[in-house]
Amino acid sequence: MKKCDGLVEAGRRQFLRTAGFSVAGVAAATVMPTPAKAATATARVAYPSSRLANLTELKLDDPVNVAYPDNDSPGILLKLGVKVEGGVGPDGDVVAYSVLCPHKGYPLAYNQSDRTLSCPGHYSRFDVEKAGQEIWGHATQNLAQFVLRVDAKGDIYAEGVDELIYGRLSNVL
Amino acid sequence: MTFKRQVDRLPIIPADAVEHNVTCHYCIVGCGYKAYTWDINRQGGTDPKQNKFGVNLAQQQGAETVAWYAPSMYNIVKSDGRDVHLVIKPDVDCAVNSGLGSVRGARMAENHTSQARNTQQQRLTDPMVWRYGEMQPTSWDDALDLVARVTAAVIDEQGEDGLFVSMFDHGGSAGGYENTWGTGKLYFGAMKVKNVRIHNRPAYNSEVHATRDMGVGELNNCYEDAELADTIMVVGANPLEAQTNYFLNHWIPNLRGTSLDKKKAEFPGEPVEQGRIVIVDPRRTPTVAACEAEAGTDRVLHLALEPGTDLVLFNGLLTYIADKGWIDKEFIQNHTVVATASGPQLIARPGAAVPEKDHELTDFTAALAANRTSLADCAKITGLKEADIVKAAEWIASPKAGNKRRRTMIGYEKGLIWGNDNYRTNGALVNIALATGNIGRPGGGVVRLGGHQEGYVRPSDAHVGRPAAYVDKLLIEGRGGVHHIWACDHYKTTLNAMRFKQVYKKRTDMVKDAMNTVPWGDRAAMVAAIMTAIRQGGLFSVDTDIIPTQIGQASHVWLPAAISGEMNLTSMNGERRMRLTQRYMDPPGQAMPDCLIAARLANALERVFRDAGKPGYADQFKGFDWKTEEDAFVDGYTKNANGGQFVSYERLKAMGNNGFHEPAVAFKDGKIVGTKRLYADGKFSTKDGKAKFLAAPWRGWAAPGKADQKAKYAYLINNGRTNIVWQNAFMDQDNDFVMGRMPYPIIEMHPDDMKDLEVSAGDLVEVYNDAGATQAMAYPTPTARRKQTFMLFGFPKGVEGNVVNAGVNELIIPDYKHNWANIRKIASAPAAARGLSFKSTEYKV
Numbered sequence A: 001m002k003k004c005d006g007l008v009e010a011g012r013r014q015f016l017r018t019a020g021f022s023v024a025g026v027a028a029a030t031v032m033p034t035p036a037k038a039a040t041a042t043a044r045v046a047y048p049s050s051r052l053a054n055l056t057e058l059k060l061d062d063p064v065n066v067a068y069p070d071n072d073s074p075g076i077l078l079k080l081g082v083k084v085e086g087g088v089g090p091d092g093d094v095v096a097y098s099v100l101c102p103h104k105g106y107p108l109a110y111n112q113s114d115r116t117l118s119c120p121g122h123y124s125r126f127d128v129e130k131a132g133q134e135i136w137g138h139a140t141q142n143l144a145q146f147v148l149r150v151d152a153k154g155d156i157y158a159e160g161v162d163e164l165i166y167g168r169l170s171n172v173l
Numbered sequence B: 001m002t003f004k005r006q007v008d009r010l011p012i013i014p015a016d017a018v019e020h021n022v023t024c025h026y027c028i029v030g031c032g033y034k035a036y037t038w039d040i041n042r043q044g045g046t047d048p049k050q051n052k053f054g055v056n057l058a059q060q061q062g063a064e065t066v067a068w069y070a071p072s073m074y075n076i077v078k079s080d081g082r083d084v085h086l087v088i089k090p091d092v093d094c095a096v097n098s099g100l101g102s103v104r105g106a107r108m109a110e111n112h113t114s115q116a117r118n119t120q121q122q123r124l125t126d127p128m129v130w131r132y133g134e135m136q137p138t139s140w141d142d143a144l145d146l147v148a149r150v151t152a153a154v155i156d157e158q159g160e161d162g163l164f165v166s167m168f169d170h171g172g173s174a175g176g177y178e179n180t181w182g183t184g185k186l187y188f189g190a191m192k193v194k195n196v197r198i199h200n201r202p203a204y205n206s207e208v209h210a211t212r213d214m215g216v217g218e219l220n221n222c223y224e225d226a227e228l229a230d231t232i233m234v235v236g237a238n239p240l241e242a243q244t245n246y247f248l249n250h251w252i253p254n255l256r257g258t259s260l261d262k263k264k265a266e267f268p269g270e271p272v273e274q275g276r277i278v279i280v281d282p283r284r285t286p287t288v289a290a291c292e293a294e295a296g297t298d299r300v301l302h303l304a305l306e307p308g309t310d311l312v313l314f315n316g317l318l319t320y321i322a323d324k325g326w327i328d329k330e331f332i333q334n335h336t337v338v339a340t341a342s343g344p345q346l347i348a349r350p351g352a353a354v355p356e357k358d359h360e361l362t363d364f365t366a367a368l369a370a371n372r373t374s375l376a377d378c379a380k381i382t383g384l385k386e387a388d389i390v391k392a393a394e395w396i397a398s399p400k401a402g403n404k405r406r407r408t409m410i411g412y413e414k415g416l417i418w419g420n421d422n423y424r425t426n427g428a429l430v431n432i433a434l435a436t437g438n439i440g441r442p443g444g445g446v447v448r449l450g451g452h453q454e455g456y457v458r459p460s461d462a463h464v465g466r467p468a469a470y471v472d473k474l475l476i477e478g479r480g481g482v483h484h485i486w487a488c489d490h491y492k493t494t495l496n497a498m499r500f501k502q503v504y505k506k507r508t509d510m511v512k513d514a515m516n517t518v519p520w521g522d523r524a525a526m527v528a529a530i531m532t533a534i535r536q537g538g539l540f541s542v543d544t545d546i547i548p549t550q551i552g553q554a555s556h557v558w559l560p561a562a563i564s565g566e567m568n569l570t571s572m573n574g575e576r577r578m579r580l581t582q583r584y585m586d587p588p589g590q591a592m593p594d595c596l597i598a599a600r601l602a603n604a605l606e607r608v609f610r611d612a613g614k615p616g617y618a619d620q621f622k623g624f625d626w627k628t629e630e631d632a633f634v635d636g637y638t639k640n641a642n643g644g645q646f647v648s649y650e651r652l653k654a655m656g657n658n659g660f661h662e663p664a665v666a667f668k669d670g671k672i673v674g675t676k677r678l679y680a681d682g683k684f685s686t687k688d689g690k691a692k693f694l695a696a697p698w699r700g701w702a703a704p705g706k707a708d709q710k711a712k713y714a715y716l717i718n719n720g721r722t723n724i725v726w727q728n729a730f731m732d733q734d735n736d737f738v739m740g741r742m743p744y745p746i747i748e749m750h751p752d753d754m755k756d757l758e759v760s761a762g763d764l765v766e767v768y769n770d771a772g773a774t775q776a777m778a779y780p781t782p783t784a785r786r787k788q789t790f791m792l793f794g795f796p797k798g799v800e801g802n803v804v805n806a807g808v809n810e811l812i813i814p815d816y817k818h819n820w821a822n823i824r825k826i827a828s829a830p831a832a833a834r835g836l837s838f839k840s841t842e843y844k845v
């Protein structure tokens, strides 16, 4: 009744759990099978590196509207003043999130007083100081956080997403 | 650390994926879903022609799109032995939820067993038996033979009263018409088992005897009534969290004012406006916050009364409404029992201790006289303001412009059911609905909101009697020799749980020790050893469930059951809407539907009794030759349910996710015709069709020990559900998303109380009193009242039932909600709690 803890097994499952879907090409049945020549499939989608802003443009607790990985996926970039999970910059306090509610896709609103994103759709709430943890709600996932990097010039780049963004079956369309 | 799946794409459902009807098998609402399966080696594409939705999936989809599913709605499962992709997503065409999923139901796919993706590997795959000092797999024949022989031996020695049974009585996953019939036919048909209980209480009884005695079945309206009501009154319920999509899809439109067109169409010539809501609950729940956000605080009245005093409030409201003349005289005259020339109607409550004196069921005038409560007394006892009580009465019953009757729907659930003086409180509430003519009419109803779905069809349980046996108490007292358990976990969901666990473990350990002395292959010697231990006070325990449960740790046999979707399963929801969930995947390993397990057990018992030379008794176990769950459905529902003759799997399949409202009354033009509202004809469920009122004067604390406990301990330990966890977390304990948010049961406490106790957010506290002790994780809650805490009920890592004393009402209904205890810190926040957010769960605009 115990979970199998075998490392090989676990590794295989982890792979399937996260990424294995893209491996199979579209099954086009032909009478004479030719060796499959699928395009090289990657385990995860390839994320663009997009410059969102420069550190100097961020004011404490004043969200900046951004979009990532493309213009149809809105998000916010935030400087919180305290070091948080997934935070970057010299103070580890800069974070970015998708603002499409992972329940039914309504736009989330930032509430400065308690640093949460709340959904007018059906009242779900996410904590921007805890990696988008759903405090309460209907979404079956925590909020998609954009993975950030800051370069020497202080430019902030988004380079990945840790949950599926609402409204797309692939984070990069 | 916040749990992230790191899933950044999902396989696309191909255009030709197989589509199945699914009713969510978790809560009472029964939301419609569709399950799609397709072969593991295929996938759809972004081109409209290549996917099920016919849309271009290379583009971002908008809010509420049907063309998106979350990672939790996806899995890889077995179907006919092959790996297939599975997506289970909410059905936009289902009238119940209109495409909404909840945090529980939208994880159905993820909460299925997947070898490939390592989900729900806790599921039982084989019959397991206590062999060589641990649970070991065996065949069905072997396991059932042992169960049948021990059960037969116990019945030989102690009669059928030596067989104790705990069994579900509901619909949804662990239940449904097939499975309640399978188990019911075995224990109430082939046998007449009296020592029997239900999954959430220690006896086999109704949770709402009073409304039934009054002639008012508890699920009498339809979900649309919540859209049509002028006022919704809700008592001891938290529908946003416990009946989520019913609330979101049917209450909210009314509170927002978006159901106005529907009201106008339904009630021409009658003034209609945006709805109002009266919420009776000592606690400010997330429901209250959501109602305020939608309707505005001036249309929401939260009556945060003194815990346990609901009865007084209802009697006060009835008195005020009657004195104002806001009652429906015509309705009372024609549809309820009325006083005669020779005096009031005096009707004994069934099962009353002194029937010739106990005349609680009566006519309106007599009930009003018995229940009369002045505004001042009502305010004093409930702790509410007189003005608020008056406002509630006005919202419930004051006539609208043109002297039109106000339409009020009344909903209630566990705060009342597991509350103080269940019987009278339930009756006092139904009195209000009857007096105001709010039953059987659009925008009305006085209804349970429900927990699980329903799905009850069984032979008569009359032999159980009333009051029913207090089974857990009898087990503690050493009674019974064999215990059959069907999807019940007393260890998590009973009262006096600490004591129960101590005794249960001891009694079952005696049998385990005895079994350890005999080789497995010697069946006669094994049964003899078990029987010797039973004679000395031991108990043989057989647990049919889908996972190894907590009570199962004490059991000697585990029988693996299938869940909804691994079998065809029928249930009805809180508006009696019946649907068929079609089988879309295989059960794990050798697991079988409960109805077939019951049938095979009946077959084994028949054989054992016949071999023992008892052909007459053996014959009672005939009629269990079912091969499929549909056989059980036909034998049970079709032949026994009200209107069952109109219903078949094929017809239900055609009725899809909208099904029909039970009872069925005809089959016409290829459709099952149902009953949208009960009592629309004004004929109630009594011999003469007249409903009865209940004389329900206030008696203070009804269950023994409550008043003493309140005097002795500092904190109220109120308890119930939270949104994210389904039931006692039997599935969710193996779900990373849920465990990432709820590693321990929360206890909501006022921050000042926490300061007094030197407790910080996430710390583990011990809750202890004269009944026992348990633990919980402190969640600071500024909206909580001082000294009034709220703890998650039935959670594995901190069982609230440990601090619920053994006291029950006269019909063996527990008062789980009212407990007082002291609290102390036992550990600083463990690692799992450190990454948690402890911000307010309340939505604010």
Ligand code: SF4
Residues within 6 Å of the ligand: B024, B025, B026, B027, B028, B029, B030, B031, B097, B100, B101, B102, B103, B104, B105, B106, B243, B244, B245, B246
């Ligand atoms: S509201 Fe209830 S029935 Fe509907 S999806 Fe959620 S758990 Fe399932």
Ligand code: FES
Residues within 6 Å of the ligand: A101, A102, A103, A104, A105, A106, A119, A120, A121, A122, A123, A124, A137, A138, A139
């Ligand atoms: S869309 Fe955000 S809670 Fe429903």
